[in-house]
Amino acid sequence: MSLPQPRAGILEIKPYTVTAGSLHPVCLNANENPLGCSEKARAAYIAAQNQLHRYPDGGAVKLRTALAGLHGMDASRIVCGAGADELISIITRAYAGAGDEVVYSAHGFVMYRLYAKAAGATPVAAAERNLCADVDALLSSVTPKTKIMFIANPNNPTGSLLSAGELQYLRGKLPEHVLLVVDAAYAEYVEDKDYGDGRALVDATPNTVMLRTFSKAYGLAGLRLGWGYCPQEVADVLNRVRGPFNTSVAAQETGIAALADQDFVVKSRVFNIAEREALAASLQKAGLRVYPSAANFLLVDCGSHADEIREGLAARNILVTPTSGYGLPHCLRITVGLEDENTQLLSALKEI
Numbered sequence: 001m002s003l004p005q006p007r008a009g010i011l012e013i014k015p016y017t018v019t020a021g022s023l024h025p026v027c028l029n030a031n032e033n034p035l036g037c038s039e040k041a042r043a044a045y046i047a048a049q050n051q052l053h054r055y056p057d058g059g060a061v062k063l064r065t066a067l068a069g070l071h072g073m074d075a076s077r078i079v080c081g082a083g084a085d086e087l088i089s090i091i092t093r094a095y096a097g098a099g100d101e102v103v104y105s106a107h108g109f110v111m112y113r114l115y116a117k118a119a120g121a122t123p124v125a126a127a128e129r130n131l132c133a134d135v136d137a138l139l140s141s142v143t144p145k146t147k148i149m150f151i152a153n154p155n156n157p158t159g160s161l162l163s164a165g166e167l168q169y170l171r172g173k174l175p176e177h178v179l180l181v182v183d184a185a186y187a188e189y190v191e192d193k194d195y196g197d198g199r200a201l202v203d204a205t206p207n208t209v210m211l212r213t214f215s216k217a218y219g220l221a222g223l224r225l226g227w228g229y230c231p232q233e234v235a236d237v238l239n240r241v242r243g244p245f246n247t248s249v250a251a252q253e254t255g256i257a258a259l260a261d262q263d264f265v266v267k268s269r270v271f272n273i274a275e276r277e278a279l280a281a282s283l284q285k286a287g288l289r290v291y292p293s294a295a296n297f298l299l300v301d302c303g304s305h306a307d308e309i310r311e312g313l314a315a316r317n318i319l320v321t322p323t324s325g326y327g328l329p330h331c332l333r334i335t336v337g338l339e340d341e342n343t344q345l346l347s348a349l350k351e352i
């Protein structure tokens with residue numbers, strides 16, 4: 001007799017961790033919104049307490065209708081999940097398994113690799129150019145076994161961006177059987193006019209999905225709410241694979257209220273751009289190389305001192321994220337915080 005064993009590949013997964021803080025740390029490690037969330041969303045969350053004994057609407061009809069109204073989409077092609085993260089997992093499980101390949105760019109969001117492994121599929125990393133996804137390298141990584149290609153746009157942790165034109169070129173050259181997933185978790189932060197969140201491709205092709213989240217600009221990371229905009233056939237597949245109640249009553253009610261408060265999203269975008277550029281300039285002045293970012297974090301090249309700097313910051317109660325798991329051991333990912341937090345970061349860096 002032997003003890004239960006997981007499927008091949010599962011034990012090779014290193015669980016995703018976000019460093020736990022000490023007492024009231026300065027959290028610049030999880031790309032959360034330092035402004036918090038909309039007051040209207042908070043009120044809706046509190047009001048949801050009266051429905052705690054009820055199951056949520058498994059179809060999330062009101063939330064999907066609100067999303068469809070805001071974005072001018074067909075609600076039946078929207079699928080909600082417990083964060084975009086759960087949708088990445090559902091998509092991977094639905095479309096890839098043993099013997100299949102899942103392509104992503106070398107410094108792409110780490111969950112693509114982990115969920116591919118969890119599904120028994122083979123993750124395939126395509127080389128990048130200057131820490132930016134390389135469309136041609138992505139295309140040459142495709143084989144008949146490729147089932148899914150994930151692109152985070154903007155990408156975490158590099159902050160780099162592909163234009164709508166590059167995405168369109170990519171989709172045009174990708175074989176039809178490959179599902180292209182554009183993960184636009186930071187879309188609300190982007191102001192570049194050439195940016196493509198993938199939405200146009202979802203409308204124009206039968207094999208592209210766009211993912212979005214309430215965790216970043218909406219400031220609701222703790223709520224666990226994300227959504228995908230899909231071709232009808234893909235939505236039908238995801239609805240079979242997802243749990244029947246994968247978004248809670250509180251998540252649905254709070255999400256609807258957050259969508260109705262676009263002023264908060266605009267405020268978050270404007271604040272983030274100003275603080276990000278100020279922080280980047282100060283870091284550069286301090287002699288560090290900072291990569292251009294379209295999101296709410298900066299990738300900072302710390303040379304051979306990345307670990308030392310991260311530990312020094314942690315000792316001063318400031319948390320940032322190591323990017324060695326992304327193949328960038330010389331870098332740190334630093335979330336743009338409040339003005340005061342960014343100032344604390346800069347003076348701590350000077351000490352270190």
Ligand SMILES: *Cc1c(COP(=O)(O)O)cnc(C)c1O
Pocket residue numbers: 031082083084085086109152155156183185212213214215221224225226
């Ligand atoms: C933060 C993030 C997500 C997912 O966030 P959820 O909290 O699960 O919605 C997805 N993709 C990227 C690239 C991210 O950075």
